[in-house]
Amino acid sequence: MSIVTDKFTDQDAAEIRAMTDMHLQAVLNHDPDAFLATCTDDITFLPPEQPPVVGRVACRRFLENFPTPKTFTAEIDDCEGQANLAFSRGSATAKFEDGTTTTFKWLGIHRRHLDGSWKIARDIWNTNSPS
Secondary structure, three states: OOOOOOOOOHHHHHHHHHHHHHHHHHHHOOOHHHHHOOEEEEEEEEOOOOOOEEOHHHHHHHHHHOOOOOEEEEEEEEEEEOOOEEEEEEEEEEEOOOOOEEEEEEEEEEEEOOOOOEEEEEEEEEEOOOO
16 A cells, blocks of 8 residues: 655655655665665666766666765755655765775655655755866
């Protein structure tokens, strides 16, 4: 049975915020499975200065090769939606072992799954400074 309403609630926003925390932890733990557990089957990453990464297999490979940051923080600036589609937008900072720090902005597009949970369908990020 699907738990779908026609409104986007504070609970929906809280679930999407919790998903963002899970993504941060998965990146810090270098755990593609944990990250992809919260994604749709047709997940697409849109990383900076690269072509889109389409589908779970390609996204898993991308995550496996993504450098593990020493610290990774993110702030959600906005989270809105409707019955089955939502977005979250924010900023983040990643610090790496080699001493480099990257700041970026991001946008996540989420779809409500049949079980009522939210899954990320598109993950878009851009650095705040030239690479």
